[in-house]
Amino acid sequence: QVQLVESGGGSVPSGASLRLACEASGVTWDGYGIGWFRQFPGKSRLGVACINNFDGSSFIYDSVRGRFTVSKDNAKKTVYLQMDNLRPEDTAVYYCAWVIGNSCNLWAGGYTHWGQGTQVTVSA
Numbered sequence: 001q002v003q004l005v006e007s008g009g010g011s012v013p014s015g016a017s018l019r020l021a022c023e024a025s026g027v028t029w030d031g032y033g034i035g036w037f038r039q040f041p042g043k044s045r046l047g048v049a050c051i052n053n054f055d056g057s058s059f060i061y062d063s064v065r066g067r068f069t070v071s072k073d074n075a076k077k078t079v080y081l082q083m084d085n086l087r088p089e090d091t092a093v094y095y096c097a098w099v100i101g102n103s104c105n106l107w108a109g110g111y112t113h114w115g116q117g118t119q120v121t122v123s124a
Contacts, residue, residue, distance in 0.1 A: 002026045002113040004034075004096050009118030014088060016122070020081040022096030022115060027077055030054065033104025034079040035111055036070065038092035038120075045095060047106025051079055054102045061106060064090075086122045093117040 008020040022034055035050035049070040051058040058070050069082045079096065095118075097111035 002098050004098055004113060004115035006094065006096050006115040006118040009094060009120045011121040011123065012086060013123050014086060016086050017082070017084045018086065018120060020083070020094055020096075020118060020120075022079045022081075024077045024079075024098060027098070029100050031100065031102040033099045033101060034072070035097045035099070035104055035106060035108075036079075036081045037095045037097060037106075037108055038090075039095065039117070040092050045108045047108065048094070049081055050104035050106055052102060052104045057103065059104065059106055083120070086120075088122045088124045090120060091122050092120060094120050 003025045005023050031054040033052045036048045037045040038048050039045045049060045051070045051072050053074055067085045072079045096115045098113040099111045
């Protein structure tokens, strides 16, 4: 059973940085993708970034490109979302999600396992 645990959220001022981590356990396949999504109150989850552990291919959503980067540590089965120059509009609950395969995408419906989410709050 795949389980995901996010960490690293918190409350920071505008312009600060945070690094979120998503540790996967119970993973036995060589190829899988992990995506990062965020959810604003009353809204659906939106893809922010994703990375595939097979070849390291990744995608970053246009609105955060240049501020957010995604990386992985295969040995630790952990994916990181580095968020720099945070803005108040980045305030949301951030989730990581897992899907088997040799690619990744930013469509929430394609993922089969989800973490519990971590709150990120950016004050003006």
